[in-house]
Amino acid sequence: MKRTVTLLMCFVIFGVSFPLFAGGQKEGKKAPVTVTFFTGKSETVDWMDKLIADFNKKYPGIKVTQEFQKDASSVIKVKFASGDIPDITTVVNQDYIDQGMYMDLSNESWWSRILPSIKDLCTDIKSGKQYKVATNVTTAGIFYNKEVFNKLGLKEALTWKDFVGNLETIKKANPGMVPMFLAGKDSWTLGHLIEFLAHGIIKQEYGIMGSRKAFIYNQQDKLKFAQAGGPMDIFAGRIMELKAKGLINSDSLTATYDDQKTALATGKTALISQGMWAFRDIMKINPDAEIGFSPFPAIADGTKPVVISAEDSAYAITSASKHKKEAVIFLNYLFQPDNQKSYSEFLKMPSAFTDVNADWGPLKDDVKKALSIAVNIPFTETPSGFSGDDAGRMVQQLIAGKYATSLDFAKAYADTWNKAWNAAK
Amino acid sequence: MKQKKLRNNLHKVMAVPAFILFFIFFIYPLFQSIGLSLTNWNGFSKATFIGIRNFITFFSDSRALNDIKVTVLFALGSAPLLNIFGLVYALLLDKEFKGKSLVRVIVYLPAVISPLIMGYLWYFILQPQRGVLFTVLSHAGWVISGNWLGKSGPALVVLILVNVWQFVGMTMIIYLAGLQTISPEMYEASDMEGAGYWTTLRYVTLPLLLPSIKINVITNIIGSLSVFEIIIALTDGGPGYATESLSIYILRMVHGSFTGYSTAVALILFFIILIPVFISLKVMKRMEYEA
Numbered sequence: 001m002k003r004t005v006t007l008l009m010c011f012v013i014f015g016v017s018f019p020l021f022a023g024g025q026k027e028g029k030k031a032p033v034t035v036t037f038f039t040g041k042s043e044t045v046d047w048m049d050k051l052i053a054d055f056n057k058k059y060p061g062i063k064v065t066q067e068f069q070k071d072a073s074s075v076i077k078v079k080f081a082s083g084d085i086p087d088i089t090t091v092v093n094q095d096y097i098d099q100g101m102y103m104d105l106s107n108e109s110w111w112s113r114i115l116p117s118i119k120d121l122c123t124d125i126k127s128g129k130q131y132k133v134a135t136n137v138t139t140a141g142i143f144y145n146k147e148v149f150n151k152l153g154l155k156e157a158l159t160w161k162d163f164v165g166n167l168e169t170i171k172k173a174n175p176g177m178v179p180m181f182l183a184g185k186d187s188w189t190l191g192h193l194i195e196f197l198a199h200g201i202i203k204q205e206y207g208i209m210g211s212r213k214a215f216i217y218n219q220q221d222k223l224k225f226a227q228a229g230g231p232m233d234i235f236a237g238r239i240m241e242l243k244a245k246g247l248i249n250s251d252s253l254t255a256t257y258d259d260q261k262t263a264l265a266t267g268k269t270a271l272i273s274q275g276m277w278a279f280r281d282i283m284k285i286n287p288d289a290e291i292g293f294s295p296f297p298a299i300a301d302g303t304k305p306v307v308i309s310a311e312d313s314a315y316a317i318t319s320a321s322k323h324k325k326e327a328v329i330f331l332n333y334l335f336q337p338d339n340q341k342s343y344s345e346f347l348k349m350p351s352a353f354t355d356v357n358a359d360w361g362p363l364k365d366d367v368k369k370a371l372s373i374a375v376n377i378p379f380t381e382t383p384s385g386f387s388g389d390d391a392g393r394m395v396q397q398l399i400a401g402k403y404a405t406s407l408d409f410a411k412a413y414a415d416t417w418n419k420a421w422n423a424a425k
Numbered sequence: 426m427k428q429k430k431l432r433n434n435l436h437k438v439m440a441v442p443a444f445i446l447f448f449i450f451f452i453y454p455l456f457q458s459i460g461l462s463l464t465n466w467n468g469f470s471k472a473t474f475i476g477i478r479n480f481i482t483f484f485s486d487s488r489a490l491n492d493i494k495v496t497v498l499f500a501l502g503s504a505p506l507l508n509i510f511g512l513v514y515a516l517l518l519d520k521e522f523k524g525k526s527l528v529r530v531i532v533y534l535p536a537v538i539s540p541l542i543m544g545y546l547w548y549f550i551l552q553p554q555r556g557v558l559f560t561v562l563s564h565a566g567w568v569i570s571g572n573w574l575g576k577s578g579p580a581l582v583v584l585i586l587v588n589v590w591q592f593v594g595m596t597m598i599i600y601l602a603g604l605q606t607i608s609p610e611m612y613e614a615s616d617m618e619g620a621g622y623w624t625t626l627r628y629v630t631l632p633l634l635l636p637s638i639k640i641n642v643i644t645n646i647i648g649s650l651s652v653f654e655i656i657i658a659l660t661d662g663g664p665g666y667a668t669e670s671l672s673i674y675i676l677r678m679v680h681g682s683f684t685g686y687s688t689a690v691a692l693i694l695f696f697i698i699l700i701p702v703f704i705s706l707k708v709m710k711r712m713e714y715e716a
Binding site (some may be wrong): 073402 | 469470555662
C-alpha cells in the first residue's frame with residue numbers, strides 16, 4: 001500500500017512539473033537556430049572558427065557550427081545519402097548540382113560585387129544558374145627558388161624543352177638538390193598535374209566555357225583521352241621523361257604535401273607545382289625564402305603555357321537545408337568587405353570581390369605577370385567518382401612503372417573516367 | 426501452473442531485446458545490402474535493378490582482383506605470424522621471471538592504440554629519405570634507398586610486420602588466459618612420465634590450448650582479411666593500388682558513386698572471410714575430437 005502511494009505521488013509530481021518546465025522553456029529564451037557549415041579547407045578552419053564566434057555573438061538567434069573533414073568530397077556523399085546534410089558546404093560538384101542538391105543562389109545580392117570571370121566559373125553550364133559563390137581567385141603554377149634561378153642564370157620556362165633544360169642545369173650544378181619535388185603520398189597533388197598540364201591542352205584549345213562543356217558532357221571527340229598523341233598520352237610521356245632523367249625526387253611516391261612545402265622553403269628543391277593555397281605555409285616555414293611564381297610550361301608542341309586562374313573558397317547552401325534564410329545571413333556576414341579583406345590577407349590569395357582591396361602577399365607581381373603571359377585556365381569539373389585523389393593514384397602507378405607506354409596510361413585514364421562518368425548519370 | 430510455464434520461458438523473453446538489436450543492426454542491413462547489391466545505385470540518384478551484373482563485373486575488374494590478391498597475401502602473412510608470435514610470447518611470459526608484468530604491458534600496449542595512429546607513427550619511422558630509420562641508418566654509414574613503402578612487395582611486407590607488431594599482444598593475452606586454465610597437475614603428470622619440454626608442449630599444452638587457438642585463428646583471419654586502417658595510414662593503398670585491400674576498395678567505390686557495386690563487393694568479402702573461418706573451425710573441431 002505504502003509503495004503504491006509513493007509511486008502515485010511520484011507520477012503526480014512528474015505530471016505537474018513537466019508542463020511547468022516545458023512552459024518555462026517556451027516562455028524563456030528561444031533556442032538559437034543551428035546552421036551547420038561543412039568544409040574541406042584545412043587551412044581556413046581556424047580563421048573561420050574566429051569569424052563564426054564573432055557572428056554567433058552578433059546574431060544570438062543563429063548558431064553556426066563548423067565541421068571539417070580532410071576527405072570532404074567523399075564525406076559529403078555519405079552525408080547526402082544518410083540525410084545528415086549540412087546547411088552550407090564548400091564541396092560543390094556537378095553531379096550534385098544535377099541532382100538538385102544545392103539552392104539556387106542566382107538572385108542573391110552579392111553577385112554585383114563579384115568579378116564577372118569568377119561569376120562565369122560559378123555558373124552551372126547546364127542551367128545557367130549559380131549554385132555556388134566563390135570569394136577568391138586562386139592561381140596555380142610553378143613555385144621556384146629565386147635564389148637558385150638567379151645564381152644559375154635561369155629564366156622561367158615557357159616551353160617543355162626549356163623546362164627540362166632548367167631542371168637538368170639545376171641537377172648538374174647542385175647534385176644534392178632535387179630539381180622538381182613531387183608529393184605523391186598525397187595523391188591529389190599528382191592529380192592536379194593532370195588537371196593543370198594534360199587538361200590544360202584541352203582548356204586552351206576550347207576556351208573556358210567550351211572545355212567546361214567538354215568535360216561535363218564527356219565529349220571524347222574533344223577530350224581525346226585515349227588517343228595516341230592526345231593530352232593524356234603527351235602528359236604521361238612527360239612524366240616518364242622526368243623520372244627517366246632523374247629530375248624528380250626519388251621518394252616522389254611517398255613524400256607528403258608537407259614535405260613538398262618544406263623542401264621548397266628550405267632550399268632542398270628548386271621548384272614545385274602547387275597552388276597559391278600552399279604559399280602561406282611555405283612562408284611560415286621560412287619567412288626569408290625567396291620564392292618566385294611562373295606559369296606551367298606548354299607540354300605539347302604548338303600550345304601555350306598555362307596558369308590556373310580559378311574560383312577558390314566556394315560556398316553553397318544545400319537545398320535540403322531547413323535554415324536557408326539563416327545560412328544566407330551568415331554568408332552575407334562572411335562576404336562583408338572587412339571580413340573578405342582579412343580572409344584574403346590570411347589566405348594570401350586575391351579576392352573575387354571588386355570592393356575588397358587586400359594586400360594579399362609578396363607574389364602579387366609575379367602572379368600578375370604569369371596571368372598576362374599564359375593562358376588562364378580553370379579547374380576541371382570531373383565526375384564525382386573520379387576525384388583528384390583517384391587521378392593522382394593513376395599518376396602514382398605511372399611513376400611506379402605500371403604502364404609500359406604512355407598510351408597505356410592514356411587508355412587506362414580514359415577507361416576510368418568513362419566508368420565514373422557513366423556511374424554518375 | 427501458469428507461473429511455472431512463465432518462469433520456464435523467461436529466458437526467451439529476456440533474449441528478445443538482444444534479438445531485436447541483432448535484427449536491426451545485422452539481419453536487416455544484411456538483407457538491405459543484398460537488395461542494394463542488385464542495383465546500380467550511385468548514392469544519390471534512383472536505383473535501378475540490374476540483377477547479378479555487379480557480381481559479374483567484379484570478376485572482370487582487374488583492380489578488384491588485385492585487391493583480393495593483396496588482401497589474401499596480407500592475411501596469409503599476418504594471421505599465421507600473429508598466432509605463432511602470440512603463442513611464443515604467451516609461453517615465454519607464462520614463466521616466472523623478474524619484470525614479467527612490465528614485459529606483458531610492453532607487448533600488449535600497441536594493441537590499445539588506434540591502428541590509424543600506429544600507422545602514421547610507423548610512417549614517420551619508415552618514410553624514405555627523411556624517416557627516423559633512414560636518418561639513423563644513414564648516420565651509421567649505411568647507404569640505403571629506404572624506399573620500403575614506394576614499392577609494392579616491400580610495402581606489403583612492412584604492412585604485415587606492423588600489423589603483427591601491433592596486434593600480437595592481443596593474441597598473446599588470449600593464449601595466456603588459455604595457459605592459466607591448464608591445471609598444474611597435468612604438467613606434473615607429464616613430468617613424472619619423463620616427458621621433455623617439447624613433448625609436453627606437443628601432447629599437453631597445445632591440445633588443452635585448442636579453445637584459445639580457435640579464438641585466435643578465427644579473429645586473426647577476420648581481422649587480417651578486413652584490414653583497413655593500417656594500410657590507409659602507411660601507404661594509402663599505394664603506390665597506385667599496389668597495397669589496396671578489399672575493404673579500402675569498398676569505401677572508395679562508395680565514394681566514387683558505385684554504391685550498388687561496392688555493396689556487392691562487401692558481400693563477396695563477407696564470403697571470402699566466411700570460407701577460411703569455416704574451414705578452420707572444421708579442422709579444429711576434428712583436432713579437438715582427436716585430442
